[in-house]
Amino acid sequence: MEKIRVEKLTKIFGGHVKQVQNMLKDGKSKQEILAATGATVGVNQASFSIEDGEIFVIMGLSGSGKSTMIRMINRLIDPTSGSVYLDGKDIASMDKEALRNVRRQQLSMVFQNFALFPNRSVLDNAAYGLEIQGVKQDERYEKAMVALKRVGLEGYEQQYPSQLSGGMQQRVGLARALANDADVLLMDEAFSALDPLNRKDMQDELLELQEELHKTIIFISHDLNEALRIGNHILIMRDGNVVQVGTPEDILTQPANEYVERFIEDVDRTKVITAGSVMIRPYTVNIDTDGPRVALRQMRANEVSTLMVVDSKRELIGVIDARDTIKLIEDDKEHKVQRLDSIVNHDVATTTADTPLHKLMDTFAQTSMPVAVLDDRKKLRGIVIRGAVLAAMAGREVADND
């Protein structure tokens, strides 16, 4: 279900709005517009939609407009034009009162540099959102405690932010957002200020929390690995324009243009590319109907040395290779053998389509045999061969055998 829809959202800083819009229509670049008018294009005609309960990552380098984009969603920055629909209501055209209510009840924000109030205890920080809604002290402390417990900060509630480490401070920031029980979390480079180990911990925790809470999370990041790790969908921005929106795999396997391609160059692809995206159509023989001679002909026709053996329901039985097949035929001078059972190797590694490749590395280290990809009813969907994995790791287009 769609939670948020952004339509033609545009922000132009520094006036000359009409002129800039015309220049944008003529396809002028951000730099040309800046030189001609002195105005900066923050975000240009962005449109996308975010599903309920997903982690949607907006990523780009600094100056790409991602911070402006997230701030237009809760209107810390007023859009120049366009709409942001949250549950069908347009935030961009709300009056102050309505906007305040949306911010209080539906949108919580986590900031890059934590933005904790230094004069308030951890507990009072976490309870801030409830406090300004006029929730009574007992109740708001109770809810804030639940949120603090959730992020692992029980026992720290009387401390002040300056007494905590960066990672713990950001947990307070997260607790402040959770205490409100808003259904949308806006996270602005929330983990960027943390050291790498802490960042990974926080990502893990966010994913764990998400499994439990199913919030809609809009996450800003400049770190592609982070985006690929936590994002259900990723939006890539450049110079205020949306370059590509897609799943992590879409981005890696079908980069929209050279810019995205360069962006994804140094990613550890094995963590993102799944068996499903590199698998090829298997050449099979049916154990119930096909004999060794059919199998050998198949191998020759397709220039392969192994065949997957399935039954009539296309459930995997095993694998045969060319040498065994030829031997079986040579030994069988009287054409008695009609079945392949005697040479089927049942010891085939299997996996599922959504398994990331790095989990298959061990298997490929031990065997040169293809790995069978099965669906949840154990039917054979495809096979992954060593060469395709290496090609994917090297970032080359994966052979499409359709």
Place this chain on the structure above:
Amino acid sequence: MTNLFALTSVPKLPLAGWIDSFVDWLASFTGFFNAVTNFVAGINAAIQWVFDLLPIPLFIIVIMALTWYITRKKPRKWSLLVFEAVGLLYVWNQGFWRDMTQTIALVLTASLIALVIGIPLGIWMAKSDIVQAIFKPVLDFMQTMPAFVYLIPAVALFGIGTVPGVISALIFAMPPVVRMTNLGIREVPKDLIEAADAYGSTTWQKLIKVQLPLAQQSIMAGVNQTMMLALSMVVTASMIGAMGLGEKVYFAVGRNDAGNGFAAGLAIVILAIILDRITQALNAQGQGK
């Protein structure tokens, strides 16, 4: 060059005349200025009444107890308490006690009014760049104009005595607290303001719960400066009949009496140090967290 010579032939602008007529015109609002006079005199008299009620030894104890209380969370400075005891006993011994309480009453009156006007003005300046652009030069003017100059229209409008002294002191002393309030609020980190907004704070909630608490240190530094400037001005205001320690110094100047001049001057120094340290301690209190 001819232009330069031409400039010297421009007749002198009658600025002094304009200001005189302006002051005369202002003075015609007798009702308003009488009301202000009564108001200011009332506050001053109330403070003075409390001071006169306290026996001197008790007064000294109250000041020391106040210092004790204010510095409770800090490592206590015993030297300050000792200084207060010795200094205040000196003032009592020299027979300046009543004069000193009069000076304190004047300083408190002027400072209180300066803060009541100055802090909201500072907040307003922080909220609006236009307001800031308007008031900045006004504040510069108020602070750099030689302090005596205020005394002249003050006499014309409020007569002589305590009230014109308080008024000129408050004009002279107000700029620091306005400036520091403005600065303190403007220096609250932007992401904290964003956080306050993002969670749906009203303007008022943002001010009370975020901006003022975070600007507190800066504002208190302004309060401290304002009180010190007010003290310097109420001493000067003895020239137009404001009572207190300044009066003693002023008389000594008139009689070329170096001894009594210094004795009274020392009492002012003692008072200044005590006021300064107490307001600074108040400030340090805020950052204990």
